[in-house]
Amino acid sequence: MESKDYLRSQTERRWMELIEEVGRHRDLLADTFMQQVEGGRLFYESRVNAQELRATANSAFGLLLKELGGTAITEEDRDFPRRVGVRRARQGVESEKLTAAVHRDFSAIWSSLLSLSRPEDALILAVHAEDVWRVVDTFAGRIHTAYTEEVVAIAQERSMSVQSLVSQLLFDDHPSTTFIARAGQALSIAAGDGIWVAASVVAVDSALRQFTENQRRKGRVAYTHAMGGCTVAIWVAAANESRELLDIVNGWEHGADERELRQVHCGIAPLHRGLAHLHSAAAIACEVSMTMRPDHRGPATMSDVWPLIAGASLNERMPGFQASLLFGLEQCKDAERSTLLETVRVYAANGDVSTSAALLFCHRNTVMKRLRRFRELTGMDMTIPEQAAQAIVALAQKSFE
Incomplete structure (x- = not known):
């Protein structure tokens, strides 16, 4: 050759x-x-x-x-x-x-x-x-x-300099290292700083905006910017948070701002480091915010919305998937169905019969009886992880009211 x-x-x-x-x-x-x-x-x-x-x-x-x-x-x-x-x-x-x-x-x-x-x-x-x-x-x-x-x-040069830089970082998924360095200098965010990113749908973003303003009043580096139908908030984490909470899905629950954040209806991304991944973190926060249930209290994470996202995707690609799994529950009387669903959801959250019984104020044998009844009606055994996952996804999308 x-x-x-x-x-x-x-x-x-x-x-x-x-x-x-x-x-x-x-x-x-x-x-x-x-x-x-x-x-x-x-x-x-x-x-x-x-x-x-x-x-x-x-x-x-x-x-x-x-x-x-x-x-x-x-x-x-x-x-x-x-x-x-x-x-x-x-x-x-x-x-x-x-x-x-x-x-x-x-x-x-x-x-x-x-x-x-x-x-x-x-x-x-x-x-x-x-x-x-x-x-x-x-x-x-x-x-x-x-x-x-x-x-x-x-x-x-412009009075809106901060917004210009934040906008570029939010919408450019591959910013150059030169731009990141210069933007970080202008925004007072160092390469090693931990960054929290949260988002609220614009219609209910007042609490998130107030939270961000409070951070600034405390002398923290914090910004807000519009992204799609959401308001995105960005703030720099405390030094100990950067080391201990990096990439933990529910890390905000252990952060310095946990108490204030519990009053904010928003989606929140895991703590990440530096500005290079600001675009992806904001995309996660916005997706969570737009997917979370209206009655969710405080911030929601990827862990909170994955069943909803998975269920929506399955129903789009496999119409009838959800209905086929839950057909048996449709035949129940309202009272029985309500009791079974409450038990299944509590058990799915902890995976332990005794703990579920304590939370439901009933005997552990009652919990087991209800789980067996759910299995008879749907074919899904909550003690088998694969089947439990199907139930969680199916129930996340379904309303029996």
Whole structure:
């Protein structure tokens, strides 16, 4: 098998011919790009004037083709990605959308190469495809670096600087290390700080907002920001919490703010460290908040809502799953069904007959009798973990009222 370097050397001349040919059709590249971004409506959401966008695309393809063709790059060329990144940041283009739009340069160049090549050029294109992607990806990286630096600069200039930074961290699931470091400095959050993230549906977010304000009054670092239909609260944990409660699902129950949090109807994520995972923590808190029952008291965690989420998913993918499991309970009288469900839920929460009997103020034999009756009606034995899990999921979604 011929080595890749040998193939590259043997195909270099024809490759350069193709690049030159593409360069002679540079206007068509810009046209293709504008079609792909729908004149700026896609990715840029019309924040960038179409005429400016096309001129920028034309210049971008000129630079990319220079690099592909090995042509000398001027200082103005080297500065071009920075200028683009700065301008797009000022125009309010979203980070991920900007990167996605720039990567469309690859498909425009590749489409042109395919249309201009001959059947015998297939090997040449295969050998040099990574050259095109490397040049475009490097170009996109330079733009993104300039963009993130400008976002920080803008945030520092504006009165809403904190909100700008928090927004970028919440909505960017892969922020650069440079941005994280600078944002952390501006927000007074160190890389090793533990961070709590909670969320409340906007309609009932007053308690969470008040809690966050109280944290600030105590001198704690705390912020709120809108995310989807939720208000997200972020605050820095005490030093001992960062060490002892990291990644514990119900860690808030053992934290310094436990008493105050019990008055807040919200979803809360496990304690995490630093700003790198703020997006995922906020997504968890919002999902929990939107799933938790309206009558839940205090914060809810992933442990509290997993049966609801699992049940919703199962019912969507397997209609009738829940009804088939609980059909027997539908035949019971209301009083018996209520007693059985209360017993099953109490037992599911602790897994011990004696403890359940004490909580239900009845004899342990009564608990066992009720569990047997539940098994007769549904076929689910609460003493078998797999069947107990099915019951928990099915009952989480079902209301008999």
